[in-house]
Amino acid sequence: MKLPRISAAMVAVFAQVGPACASDAADGESTPIIVTATLDGYRSPETRSGTKTDTPILDIPQSISVVTSQQIADQQIRSITDLVRYVPGVSAGQGEGNRDQVTLRGNNTSADFFVDGLRDDVQYFRSFYNIDRVEVFKGANAMIFGRGGGGGVINRVTKTAVEDRSFYGATLSADTFGSYYGTTDINVDLGTAAVRFNALYEDLNNHRDAYSGERYAINPTFGAELGTTTVMIGYEYVHDDRVTDRGIPSAFAGTISAPAGPLKGYRDRFFGLSGVNVSKFDAHMVRFRSETRLSPSLTFSTQALYGHYDKSYRNAYAATPVGGTTTAPTVGIEAYFDPTRRETLIGQANLEWQVSTGPIKHVILLGGEFTSQDSHNERINGFFSATAPTAANRRATIALADPLAIPTIFFIAGPTANGNRKVRGNLDQVSAYVQDQISLGEHLDLIGGLRYDRYENRISNVFTGAIASRVDQLWSPRIGLVYKPVPQASIYVSYSKSYLPQGGDQFVTFDVTNAALEPETFDNYEIGAKWNVTPQLTFTTAVYRLDRGNTRAPGPTAGTIVQTGSQRSSGFELALAGQITSKWTATLGYAHTSAKIRETTSAAPAGRRVGQVPRNQFSLWSRYDVTPRLGLGLGLAHQSRQFTSISNTTFLPAYTRIDAALFYAVSDRLELQINVENLTDTRYFPTAHNDNNISTGAPINGRFTLAAKF
Structure with missing residues (x-):
């Protein structure tokens, strides 16, 4: 995909509010050039992303969690991992130490991320320096968001x-x-226009040996009113350079009857090599939005995103659990280098028509979207021999000592019999959708929609010249019924369906073997209720069943893939968010999730639990303003025991972490904030990537923040 270079004029202006003052842009009540929602402390009563129309969350038949900029600031949330700790039904993954990765309702993904409703699927660590709020939509919903999103999506609103x-x-x-x-x-x-500039610089450090890095970003935006049309254009540059840390291995090779836990006594030990374990990411992104009021009942809007992404990560990591003997323990080390370049162009247009047919009111949405992505990806394996790049030399078994003595690693590229990969991928997707939000009277609403996607994926193997391609034509329905016994409460039932075409989240594993396989399917059935207990406090709850079909598994012949697997997630979620009193603001969440394999395959038998899905999650964050100047915060996050992978041979122990905060307004323009994480110094293991890569939780630590606003 060839596009002109980004004009330097796009970088003309700057803007962003500090986290501790994230609410000072009029506490979410200012009028942006293009309104997308309203904010109220720890709650957002309205969203545009869930239906592509401005709709109260109370009227959307789907479980939605919103983390506002005020909550992000109060908790000093610095990552997606921190954020989802307080979102019921979502758990974080390690992402191999180089990217965001989450499991939503039992479905793991590195690609179901969006920004302002447009796909943001490149693998990297996302920040919140320019974010107004983060919306987590749970359950399948391809009708709005397109392919993927089987367990839900995470949408950042800038x-x-x-x-x-x-x-x-x-x-x-x-x-x-x-x-x-x-x-x-x-x-x-500027009168009928405005400019805003958000910027960030961050120096990275934590409790882990050899960990360091830096991240910086800028995001200027310009908005203007041109008669009945409003426009917004913005440019964002992100640079991230950090150590790739894949944690520690498990204590020993466990079994189903006796699963292993994380290796003890090595919380801070780095199982990698300084100078080798490096992740680098550079992104240039241009975003455009416009909205034109054609008549009092007819609105036309467009959105577009262009992104140029350049990422690489190199790592040495524990590839085995601890082995050897109790007196001479060992661990296996492997390494690889993975560079990726990607260009993405997304365009979207929507026509919204508000019309009545007798006593029945409609909000009709007609829309279309196209996506074009051009990717270059390579995997260069590391070897412990400079002259023999064979499978036998890809792993070194070393003594479990302090420090670790990892031999010299040689990264040898090329199409030899060494497991390397070099591919170019072209993805083109064209979509059309229609949705009708129907008000059947004072108490009953019906929402129905259907989306068509033509999805074409073409992968070229640079080494062999082989080309694999597939075209899928997907129909994604959504239907929901909302009953409102009183204006402040709703009860809903809904069904939705999503698809994930073959090739994985990042479509680099697509070849002639899986080109013949049908897309994975996700069917979500949900019953829920929402209640605005007061105008500032909202309670939500949901019960759901999510069936995933057409999952892949190794075939009976080595090197083949068959499509026989399926899994089911079912659960219960509840949440409370908002102001309990004028001085007391809180969020509370609980989720019970059961995610299991339903059909026996060579990968796993029926009944085995899906990895990285805690059965129970509980979170609570509370801020109480003792005086107009002094506030206190207290947080609690609990996760029950979970398996690290589908093998069910390694687990992460249950843990409960307690956090605290103090807020002091020195003046109307200056605020001091102190956050203490892990107040009781609990030893815990929050995330994993597989059985041999387990992240360790940080010991007690404090963060001191000074925020000014003028």
Whole structure:
């Protein structure tokens, strides 16, 4: 895909509010150039992303969790891992130490991320310096978001230029590990236009040996009113350079009857090599939005995103559990290098028509979208011999000592019999959809929609010249019924379906073997209720069943893939968010999730539990303002025991972590904040990638933040 270079003029202006002052852009009540939602402390009563129309969350037949900029600031949330800890039904994965990865309702993904409703599926660590709120939509919903999204999606909503007001905010923060960051937010009102500049610099450090890195980003945006049309255009540059850390191995090779736990006594030990374990990411992104009011009942809107991404990560890691003997323990080490370049172009257009047919009111949405992605990916394996790049030399078994003595690693590229990969992928997707939100009276709403996707994936093997391609034509329905016994409460039932075409989240494993396989399917059945207990406090609950079909498994002949597997996730979720009193704000969440394999395959028998899905999750965060200047915060996050993979031979122990915070307003323009993480110094293991890569939780630590606003 050939596109012109990004104009330097796009980088003309700057903006962002510091996390501790994330609410100072009028506490979410300012009028942005393009309105996408309203905020109210720890709750967001309305969203556009869930239906592509401005709709109260109360009227959407789907479980939705929103983490606002105020909550992000109060908890000092620095990563997706931190964020989903307080989202029921979602658990974080390690992502091999180089990317965000989550499991939503039992379905693991590295690609179901969106920004302003457009796909953001490149593998990297996302930040919140320019984010107004994060919306987590649970359950299959391809009708709105397209392919994937089987267990749900995570959508970040960016801050935009604000008219009728100029303001400035800045934040400085440091923690007891030695990491620090600074952000700035500048918004300049130009009358019928405005510019905003968000920026971030972050120096990375934590409790792990050899861990370090830095990240910086800028995001200028410009918005204007042109008669009946509003437009917004923004440019974002992100640079991330950090150590790739894949954690520690399990204690020994466990079994189904006696699963192993994480290796004890090595919480801070780095199972990699300084200078080898490096992840680098650079991204240039341009976003555009427009909205035109054609008549009082007819609105036309467009969105577009262009992204150029350049990423590489190189790592040495524990490839086996601890072995050997109790007096001479050993561990196997492997390594590889994975560079990726990708260009993405997404365009979307929607026509919204509000019309009545007698007493029945409709909000009709007609829309279309196209996506074009051009990717280059390579895997270069590491060898412990410079002259013999064979499978036998891809692993070194070393003594479990302090420090680890990892031999020299040689990364040898090329199409030899060494398991390397070099592919070019072209993905083209064209979509059309229709949705009708029907008000059948004061108490009953019906929402129905259907989406058509033509999805074409073409992968070229650079080594062999082989080409694998497949075209899928997908129909994704969604239907839901909402009953409102009173205006402040709703009860809903819904059904939705999503597809994931073969090739995986990043479509680099697509070949002639799986080109013949049908897309994976996700069918979500859900019953739920939502209640605005007060105008500032919302309670939600849901019961669901999510069936995943057409999953892949190794075939009876070595090197083949068959399509026989299926899994089922079922569960119960509840959440409470908002102001309990004028001084007390809180969020509470609980989820019970059962995710199991339903059909026996060569990969796993029926009944085995899906990995990285805790059966029970509980979270609570509470802020109480003792005086107009002094506030106190307390948080609790609990996860029950979970398996690290589908093997069910290794587990992460259950844990409960307690956090605390203090907020002090030095003046109307300056605020001091102290956050203490893991107050009781609990030893815990929050995430994993597989049985041999387990992340360790940080010991007690503090973060000190100073935020100013003008």
